[in-house]
Each structure stands twice: as C-alpha cells, then as structure tokens.
Amino acid sequence: MRDVAALAGVGLKTVSRVANGEPGVSIELTARVQKAIDQLGYQPNLTASSLRRADGKTATVGTVLENVANPFSAALQRAVEDVAREHGVLVFAASADENGDRERALAASFIAHRVDGLIIVPAAHDHGYLAPERRAGLAVVFADRPPRFLDADAVVSANREGAIAAVRHLLAAGHRRIAYVGDLESIQTAAERLAGYREALAAAGLGADDSLVRVGLRSVDAAAEAVSALLRQPDPPTALFTAQNLITEGAVSALQAARRQHEVAVVGFDDFPMADLLDPAVTVVAQDPTRIGRTAAEVLFRRLRGDASPYETLVVPTSLVVRGSGEIPPPA
Amino acid sequence: MRDVAALAGVGLKTVSRVANGEPGVSIELTARVQKAIDQLGYQPNLTASSLRRADGKTATVGTVLENVANPFSAALQRAVEDVAREHGVLVFAASADENGDRERALAASFIAHRVDGLIIVPAAHDHGYLAPERRAGLAVVFADRPPRFLDADAVVSANREGAIAAVRHLLAAGHRRIAYVGDLESIQTAAERLAGYREALAAAGLGADDSLVRVGLRSVDAAAEAVSALLRQPDPPTALFTAQNLITEGAVSALQAARRQHEVAVVGFDDFPMADLLDPAVTVVAQDPTRIGRTAAEVLFRRLRGDASPYETLVVPTSLVVRGSGEIPPPA
DNA sequence: CTGAAAGCGCTTACAG
DNA sequence: CTGAAAGCGCTTACAG
Numbered sequence: 001m002r003d004v005a006a007l008a009g010v011g012l013k014t015v016s017r018v019a020n021g022e023p024g025v026s027i028e029l030t031a032r033v034q035k036a037i038d039q040l041g042y043q044p045n046l047t048a049s050s051l052r053r054a055d056g057k058t059a060t061v062g063t064v065l066e067n068v069a070n071p072f073s074a075a076l077q078r079a080v081e082d083v084a085r086e087h088g089v090l091v092f093a094a095s096a097d098e099n100g101d102r103e104r105a106l107a108a109s110f111i112a113h114r115v116d117g118l119i120i121v122p123a124a125h126d127h128g129y130l131a132p133e134r135r136a137g138l139a140v141v142f143a144d145r146p147p148r149f150l151d152a153d154a155v156v157s158a159n160r161e162g163a164i165a166a167v168r169h170l171l172a173a174g175h176r177r178i179a180y181v182g183d184l185e186s187i188q189t190a191a192e193r194l195a196g197y198r199e200a201l202a203a204a205g206l207g208a209d210d211s212l213v214r215v216g217l218r219s220v221d222a223a224a225e226a227v228s229a230l231l232r233q234p235d236p237p238t239a240l241f242t243a244q245n246l247i248t249e250g251a252v253s254a255l256q257a258a259r260r261q262h263e264v265a266v267v268g269f270d271d272f273p274m275a276d277l278l279d280p281a282v283t284v285v286a287q288d289p290t291r292i293g294r295t296a297a298e299v300l301f302r303r304l305r306g307d308a309s310p311y312e313t314l315v316v317p318t319s320l321v322v323r324g325s326g327e328i329p330p331p332a
Numbered sequence: 333m334r335d336v337a338a339l340a341g342v343g344l345k346t347v348s349r350v351a352n353g354e355p356g357v358s359i360e361l362t363a364r365v366q367k368a369i370d371q372l373g374y375q376p377n378l379t380a381s382s383l384r385r386a387d388g389k390t391a392t393v394g395t396v397l398e399n400v401a402n403p404f405s406a407a408l409q410r411a412v413e414d415v416a417r418e419h420g421v422l423v424f425a426a427s428a429d430e431n432g433d434r435e436r437a438l439a440a441s442f443i444a445h446r447v448d449g450l451i452i453v454p455a456a457h458d459h460g461y462l463a464p465e466r467r468a469g470l471a472v473v474f475a476d477r478p479p480r481f482l483d484a485d486a487v488v489s490a491n492r493e494g495a496i497a498a499v500r501h502l503l504a505a506g507h508r509r510i511a512y513v514g515d516l517e518s519i520q521t522a523a524e525r526l527a528g529y530r531e532a533l534a535a536a537g538l539g540a541d542d543s544l545v546r547v548g549l550r551s552v553d554a555a556a557e558a559v560s561a562l563l564r565q566p567d568p569p570t571a572l573f574t575a576q577n578l579i580t581e582g583a584v585s586a587l588q589a590a591r592r593q594h595e596v597a598v599v600g601f602d603d604f605p606m607a608d609l610l611d612p613a614v615t616v617v618a619q620d621p622t623r624i625g626r627t628a629a630e631v632l633f634r635r636l637r638g639d640a641s642p643y644e645t646l647v648v649p650t651s652l653v654v655r656g657s658g659e660i661p662p663p664a
Numbered sequence: 665c666t667g668a669a670a671g672c673g674c675t676t677a678c679a680g
Numbered sequence: 681c682t683g684a685a686a687g688c689g690c691t692t693a694c695a696g
Contacts, residue, residue, distance in 0.1 A: 001673060011683035016675065019538050021560065024681060041464045046444045047390060048673035052688045060424075060445065071403065078401035081427060090445055091350045092392075093400070093425040095413060112378045113422055164637035179561065182493070240484075252609055272405075277584055310528040333689060343667035348691065356665060384672045505681035 001042065006135070008036040010109070018313035020046050056137075061117040061300065062092040062110035064103050069095070071273060071310075072245065072289045073121070075144060079293030087163025087301055089116070097188075099125035099253075102148075111138065117300045119143055119293075139303040143296040145188045146313060153303070154313045155296040159189045159269075162285040163196025166241050166267040169205050169283070169320060175239040175265060175330050179212040179230050179260040181223060181242035181251060193269055212237050224257075231258055238330040239265035245272050252278060252325075256264055260298070266328040269318075276323055283326025285318045292316050333374065335651045342369040351376050362439040382446070382495040382527075388469075393449040393632065394424040396435050396474075401427070403605060404577065405453070411625030412451055419633055421448070430519075434455035443470065449632045451475055451625075454520075459484070463595035471635040475628040476621075477520045478645060485635070487646045491521045491601075494617040494650035495528025496535075498573050501615070501652060503536050507571040507597060507662050511544040511562050512553075513555060513583060514575035522547070525575040525601055544569050554582060555582025563590055569595035570662040577604050583658075584610060599658040608655055615658025617650045624648050 001051040005015045010029055018033040019042075036042070050058045063080055065073040075092050077093050084091045092110060101124040107130065110118055111328045117139035120127075127150035130140055132232075134152075142154040161303065183190040194215065198208060209234065214226040230237055231254070240247040245276050250266030255261040262280060271286035295314055337347045342361055349357050349375075350365040357365075368374070382390045395412055397405040416423045424442060428435040435455040436663050438513065442450055451472035452459075459482035462472055466484075474486040502510050512529045514628035515522040524545065530540060531559040543565065546609055565587070574580040580600030587593040594612060608656065627646055 005683095012674085013676095013683050014681090018681090020675090026681060027611055029682085043440075043443055044464075045383075045446060045673055047446045048383055048688090049375075049675065050688095051383060051673080051690090052675040054676070058445075058689085059342065061360050062422075067410065068400070068468050069403075069406045070411065071401075071406075073405040074401045074403075077425065078399065078427060081400065081425065085426075088441075090394075090426070090441060093409065093413065094422070095410060108375075109420075109422060111375055113390075114377060114379045133375075249606065249609070256609065272605065274581065274604070274610065277581070277588065278609055279611040337667095345667055345692095346665090352691090358665060361666085377689055380672090383674090383689080384673095384691040386692070387670085449696085476672090588689065 003308065004033065004036045004042050007040065008033045009092045010256065023024050025176070050307045057304075058116070059089045060092060061089055061119065062094065062106070062113075062115045064096050064106050064118065064120045064123070064280055065093055066121050066123070067095040067097055068093050068243075072144075072270065072287070073167065075289035076121070076293035076296075079290045079298045083297035083301065090262040096123040097123070098123050099195045103131055112278060116304055117141070118148075119296050119300060120261055121145060122147060124148075139300050141296045141300045141303070151311050152313050153296075153299045153311050155299065156285045156313065156315055157189070158315050160191035160196040160199070161243045162269060162287070163241070163243070163319070164200045165320050166269060166285045166326075167197050167200035169267055169322075169326055170241065171200065172263055173239070173327055173329055174267060176206060177209070177212065177235070177237045177240045177269075177330075178241055178295070180214065180236035180241050180243065180249050181226055181230070182218065185215050185264055187273075190243060196265050197241055197243075211235075214245045216245055217250070218238070220246045220250040220253070223247040224254040225250075225252045227254035231255075231260065231264070237264070239267075239328075242266060242268045244268075248272065248282065250283065262328065263326075263331070265326055265328040265330075271321060275321075278325075280325045280328070282324035283323045284321050286321050287318055288316055333378070335372055336365065336368045336374050339366045339372060346424065348383045355590055365526075372556040388446075389448050390446045391421045392424065392445070392447045393421055393451065393585050394438070394445075394447045396426055396428050396438050396442075396450065396452045396455075398453050398455070400425050402577075404476075404602065404619070406452070407621035408625035408628075411622045412629045415626055415629035415633065419449070420552050426451070437463055445558070448636055449473070449613040451628050451632060452479075453477060454479060454551060457518075466506045471632050473628045473632045473635070475624055483643050485628075485629065485631045485643050488645065488647055489619045489624065490530070490647050490649050491524035492528040493509075494619070495573070495575070496532040496616045497526040497530035497558060497650070497652050498601060499529050501599055501638075501654075501658055502573065502597055503532065505571075505597060505659055505661055508538060508571045509541070509544065509567070509662075510547065510571045510573055511569035512573050512575065513549065513562070514547045514560055515577050515579065517547050522575060529573055531574075536582055547611040549582070552578045552582040552585070555579040556586040557582075559583045559586035560590065562586075563592065569596070570598075571660075574598060576600075577602045580604065580614065580616070584614065593657075594660065595661075595663070597658055603653060607653075610657075611661070612657045613655035615655045616653050618653050619650055620648050
C-alpha cells in the first residue's frame with residue numbers, strides 16, 4: 001500500500017479510500033491510484049486491516065464438526081459455507097471426531113486466529129470454557145446437539161419426535177417386537193432417540209423389553225454384530241429401529257448376510273446415499289443437515305450484526321421417507 | 333498483552349517470550365507472567381503476530397474443492413485437515429461447483445486473508461492468474477486434476493490406467509459391446525477415462541462404436557436416462573463402464589427400473605458408500621481421495637518449508653474392487 | 665536475563 | 681477532497 005501511494009504520488013489514506021471504495025476521492029486521483037494498484041499487482045491485506053479496524057472483525061468463522069468426511073457433517077459444512085459466502089466470509093472447517101478435548105483445542109485455535117464466530121457440533125460435555133470468549137465478543141452457535149453448561153443458541157433435529165414417528169410407523173405395520181439399535185447413550189441425540197422409542201412403545205401399551213435394546217454401538221461392524229445376535233435370540237424382533245446412519249448400514253449388512261432383509265422390517269434414523277437403490281430400499285426418518293447448517297449460520301450472522309435477543313434453540317423437523325424396508329409386515 | 337505486562341510489572345517483550353515459550357526468562361518472571369496471563373484470561377492474537385513475524389506466515393491454508401458435500405471432496409478435505417493439524421495449521425474449505433470464476437474468486441479471497449498455501453481442485457481452465465501470487469511466496473498444489481497454463485505441483489488419480497483396468501475386466505468376462513457413460517469431455521479427468529476406454533478396446537482389436545459412447549452427463553437423472561436409452565437401442569451394450577460416481581448411481585437406478593441389473597454388467601469409476609450392499613454389489617475402480625488429499629498436503633507443506641525442487645505431478649493408483657456387477661457374463 | 669524503540673500493513677481520528 | 685500522525689497487537693533488532 002505504501003508502494004502504491006508512492007507510485008501514485010498520493011497519501012496512504014487516499015489509497016486506503018480507493019481500495020475500500022470509500023467515497024470522496026476525486027475522479028482523477030482515483031484513476032491514478034487504480035493504475036498504480038494494477039501496475040504493482042497490489043493485493044490488500046485483510047488480516048492487517050482487521051487488526052486496526054474498529055470492529056476488529058476478520059470476516060472468518062470456524063466450524064467444529066464431528067467429521068467432515070461423513071455425509072451429515074459435509075452437508076452441514078456446505079450449508080454454512082453458502083450462507084457465509086453471502087456475507088463475504090470465509091469458513092474454517094475442522095473435525096473433532098467426538099473427542100471433547102479435540103473440540104476445545106480446535107475452538108482455542110480458531111479463537112487464536114480471531115474468527116468472528118464459531119459453529120460447533122458438540123463433542124465436549126461442558127461448554128463453559130467458551131463463556132469468557134463470548135463475553136469478549138465471540139459469537140457461538142451450536143448445531144445438531146445442544147451445548148451443556150452454557151446458555152447459547154442451538155439448532156437441532158427433532159430427535160425424539162422423529163424416533164416416535166419411526167416406531168409408530170412400524171407399529172402401524174403390525175409389529176410388536178421392535179428392537180432399538182443405537183449409539184452411545186451419552187450422546188444427547190442418541191438419548192433422545194431412545195427416549196422417543198420408549199415413549200412410542202409405551203403409548204401403544206407395550207412394555208419395555210430390554211432384550212430388544214442394544215446401545216453403545218460405535219461402528220458399522222459393531223452394529224452388524226449386534227443385529228446378528230438379535231436375530232439369533234430365542235424370541236427375536238420382527239422389526240428394527242436403527243438410530244443412526246452407520247448403524248443402519250450395519251443392520252442392512254447383517255440382514256443381507258442372514259438373507260432375511262425381506263422378512264425383518266427396518267426404519268433408520270438419518271437418510272444416507274443409495275438408500276433408495278438397496279433391495280429393499282430403506283425407509284428412514286430423514287434429518288435435514290443442510291437446513292440445520294443454514295439455520296445455524298443465519299443465527300450466527302444475526303448475532304454478529306448485533307442481535308442481542310435471548311438465546312434460543314431452533315428445532316428442525318425430520319421427515320419419514322417411505323421406501324420399502326419399513327413396510328414389511330410381521331410374520332403372520 | 334500490554335495489560336499482562338502491566339499486571340506482571342514486566343516489559344512487553346518478556347510477556348511475548350513467555351507466551352511463545354522462548355527460552356531465556358528467569359523462572360521467577362515466567363511464573364509472574366503466567367499468573368497474569370491466567371488472571372486476565374489473555375489469549376494471544378495470531379493474526380497480529382503473523383503481521384509482524386519475519387516469515388509472515390499465518391498458519392492457515394485454503395482448499396478450493398469441487399463441493400465439500402460430495403464424498404470425494406469431503407474425504408480429500410479431511411485428509412488435508414489431518415496433515416495440516418500435524419503442522420498446527422488451520423484449513424479454510426470452499427466449493428467452486430465446477431465454476432471457473434468461482435474458483436478465481438475463492439482463490440483471491442484466500443489470498444486477501446493471507447493463507448500460506450492453497451490446494452485447488454481445478455474448475456478454471458487457465459491458472460495463469462496464480463503466477464504473480466506464487467512469485468510473492470504463495471504455495472499452490474493442485475489435486476485431482478492438473479493445472480493449465482501454470483507449472484505447478486499436482487496430485488492426480490491414474491485415470492487412464494484405471495479406465496483401462498475397468499474395460500479389461502469386462503473384456504475378460506467375455507463382453508464385446510461395452511458402453512462408455514461419462515461426464516463432460518472438457519473435464520480433464522473425464523477425457524482421460526474416455527481415452528483409456530478407447531485404448532483398452534483398441535488393444536482388444538475392437539473398433540470404436542460411437543453408438544455406445546454417451547458423454548456430457550451432468551446428473552444422476554441424466555445418466556439414468558442415457559442408460560435407459562442405451563438399453564432400448566437395436567444392438568444394446570452387454571456391459572457398462574460408468575466413468576464417475578453419480579453416473580454409476582444413475583446407471584444402477586436405470587438398470588433396476590428395467591429389472592436388468594442381473595443381466596447387464598457394470599464397472600464404475602470411483603467408489604461410493606453402500607456399493608457393497610446393492611444387489612448386485614457394484615464392482616468399481618476405486619480412487620483414493622484420502623491419499624490424494626494427504627499427498628497434496630504433504631507436498632504443500634514441503635514447499636512451505638522451502639523445498640524449491642522442480643514441480644512434479646504425482647499419480648495415485650486406482651484399484652479394482654470386485655463385488656459382483658462387473659462379473660456378470662454376456663448373454664450366451 | 666530484560667526491555668525500550670521501531671515497524672508489520674492497515675484504519676482511525678483529526679486537521680487542513 | 682486530501683493526508684500526516686497515532687495506534688491495532690504483536691515481533692524484530694538492538695542495547696543494556
């Protein structure tokens with residue numbers, strides 16, 4: 001910028017005005033400065049300007065995802081990117097892999113880089129660590145799961161309602177022995193889905209049968225094994241509610257291995273690619289990660305614009321996508 | 333930092349030394365400074381330090397992907413993130429959606445934010461625009477596709493060889509009428525795959541039959557329609573080489589709709605989730621986006637460390653994953 | 665071992 | 681309309 005000013009024979013401030021499109025520079029000087037800019041290939045340094053700028057904004061935000069490589073996180077990230085682009089803001093992406101320490105480390109790194117805001121899919125179990133930063137002006141929105149020990153904006157799926165819809169769908173097909181196959185109960189969304197499952201069964205007058213509940217499954221293989229075991233037990237389920245993506249995949253794989261995919265009904269929570277091309281096609285309660293991401297980003301930018309209304313939790317509805325596997329009737 | 337120095341009763345430089353873990357500060361002063369840091373909740377400002385620092389590095393890099401939401405891009409992004417983390421570097425992610433102007437705009441934005449390096453999956457057809465920045469010290473590595481009109485490092489898949497392997501596999505099963513269903517020929521990787529297809533056929537003494545080549549397909553639906561049309565033509569193919577992810581999905585969907593998925597062989601280029609759970613499971617030539625991303629990032633960080641050896645293009649091999657659809661024999 | 669002065673590239677708050 | 685001085689939060693290059 002100094003070089004541009006020297007070449008154009010003007011003051012530093014005049015170059016700054018031209019570079020930022022500020023009004024009040026004569027046409028003649030504007031042209032001279034522009035010419036010098038082009039000639040030197042000058043590129044403004046946003047990081048320097050944000051340092052001095054009154055609001056201190058860097059025009060960057062960070063997302064802490066579960067794992068960019070999984071479709072849910074990727075769709076959420078893309079939605080955040082699209083909203084950020086409308087605001088001329090760049091997005092850092094990072095994966096915490098369900099590791100609370102990693103989440104904290106990533107948040108700290110984002111803060112050191114002075115992001116304006118953070119969108120976090122919680123891995124940690126205590127978000128109090130963000131309180132001081134927030135007081136210092138950082139905007140934070142939680143996505144997919146609510147924060148703990150911190151009052152903040154959050155955008156989540158209707159987990160309990162979605163689970164209820166899934167189980168009701170199986171009940172309507174005539175099933176009475178419906179298994180729940182799910183992730184760690186310590187994950188808030190997983191707990192909500194299990195609660196929904198229990199609530200739907202209770203509403204139908206069915207007691208809880210713990211032999212039909214399998215939780216704590218952390219991989220496709222673990223889910224497949226759990227389903228295989230369920231199928232082999234004395235009084236097996238006639239239908240499965242699989243409470244998450246990878247678990248649905250494991251369940252389908254186990255049913256195929258046992259050649260029972262056309263006998264045992266399945267409704268999965270969360271949609272996945274190719275679900276409609278499987279045989280049978282898989283009925284799911286679909287979440288809407290794009291809408292979750294977009295909504296979270298919109299809330300974030302509202303806060304950055306100064307909105308100081310009370311924090312709120314927005315719930316994004318799920319939708320039942322009927323494809324075949326969930327409509328298999330129980331054996332006569 | 334000024335506040336910390338005041339509270340600890342030391343000079344600014346001493347705080348700087350403690351914050352950066354530089355040696356040569358007495359134990360006593362270190363303790364006093366540390367206490368002040370904790371008490372004030374001081375967080376160093378990386379963006380300010382990089383401004384003054386000798387090397388000017390910001391400890392950030394940017395990736396311009398096709399679209400974070402697709403599995404290939406997402407896996408690549410994740411691999412870049414993992415390598416960057418080892419170097420204490422944060423990663424911006426952005427999607428160009430095959431739009432060259434968007435790629436340029438994103439690169440310009442990253443440069444304004446003073447990233448140390450860029451990993452680009454090319455959408456533009458001329459990368460000369462990066463030459464001045466590179467001279468100014470920016471590191472750039474291209475992934476998945478080579479750059480044009482710019483000498484630079486690139487990491488790509490063995491597209492031609494992979495296509496040859498796919499077609500040879502179908503030839504070995506006895507097929508003679510093998511269709512090519514692919515994306516825009518203007519995409520360099522797509523052109524390579526088509527060339528590989530032609531080369532493999534020629535090597536088997538089979539002439540080119542243009543009625544079996546469908547290109548320019550930009551969506552799942554377009555691919556499905558093209559395959560439906562192929563199946564209806566007078567002398568239909570007995571096997572399909574689908575040259576990309578979404579096209580394979582469309583082809584499988586069209587075959588299922590025609591109930592011919594067990595009669596017409598398919599080998600796809602690029603693996604996809606659930607390929608092994610389809611009926612028949614889909615044989616593919618798998619790319620390795622994780623390795624592409626990791627390799628590109630490693631090259632980038634080598635350059636940032638000062639490696640000035642000649643630019644090179646690294647080729648990541650593909651692998652044939654035999655699952656069923658590619659082993660269907662031609663009708664007797 | 666410690667710290668005062670200068671400066672990174674820019675914007676702010678003025679004065680002309 | 682134009683620009684010189686001060687300062688954002690830090691590191692560099694010194695001097696003690």
